[in-house]
Amino acid sequence: MSWMEFGHLEYDGVGFFLAPFLAIAQGINVVILKKSYKTFISSSPQASFEVFSLFHSGLVSVGLALPALISYLKSVISYDASWEIIDYVLISMSVVFMACYKFSEYWLIFNTDLSVYFCLEHTKFFIGSIGQWFLQNMAHASVYAGVGKMLFITSCIQFWQANEKIEKKIKHVNTE
Numbered sequence: 257m258s259w260m261e262f263g264h265l266e267y268d269g270v271g272f273f274l275a276p277f278l279a280i281a282q283g284i285n286v287v288i289l290k291k292s293y294k295t296f297i298s299s300s301p302q303a304s305f306e307v308f309s310l311f312h313s314g315l316v317s318v319g320l321a322l323p324a325l326i327s328y329l330k331s332v333i334s335y336d337a338s339w340e341i342i343d344y345v346l347i348s349m350s351v352v353f354m355a356c357y358k359f360s361e362y363w364l365i366f367n368t369d370l371s372v373y374f375c376l377e378h379t380k381f382f383i384g385s386i387g388q389w390f391l392q393n394m395a396h397a398s399v400y401a402g403v404g405k406m407l408f409i410t411s412c413i414q415f416w417q418a419n420e421k422i423e424k425k426i427k428h429v430n431t432e
Contacts, residue, residue, distance in 0.1 A: 283374075305366065313362075382408050
């Protein structure tokens with residue numbers, strides 16, 4: 257559902273065509289991650305969620321270290337750019353943010369249903385997009401972005417209503 261946010265796709269035609277593949281790849285990644293977690297937990301009595309999160313995020317970091325280093329070495333940052341104290345704070349806090357972000361993302365993946373996880377994931381991007389509108393004084397607000405937000409709100413309402421009906425049916429069956 258997150259690739260349907262037209263506001264993210266309005267400036268790049270290639271992104272528009274590749275977005276469904278990204279959504280499919282993200283879904284496959286989550287399914288593989290859940291299977292890996294179940295295998296890891298069943299392999300040892302000392303295995304825990306925290307250890308799995310540490311190993312997985314560590315392996316991903318090692319795998320992405322070389323591409324990140326190459327990207328860093330090829331980038332050119334102007335020395336006359338005005339750096340403010342907030343820039344230094346944001347850069348230093350990004351390490352803490354990413355650790356907490358990945359841990360909470362893993363927790364959501366392993367402790368919620370996939371449909372609930374992806375709905376919450378898109379809600380995060382939706383709220384971030386609205387925050388971007390306010391920070392940029394609605395500079396990038398467009399008809400596409402507005403339609404995407406209305407589509408998200410209506411589909412989110414439908415999703416949670418359907419989810420409540422399913423939970424009521426499950427509770428009714430369990431009480432009998």
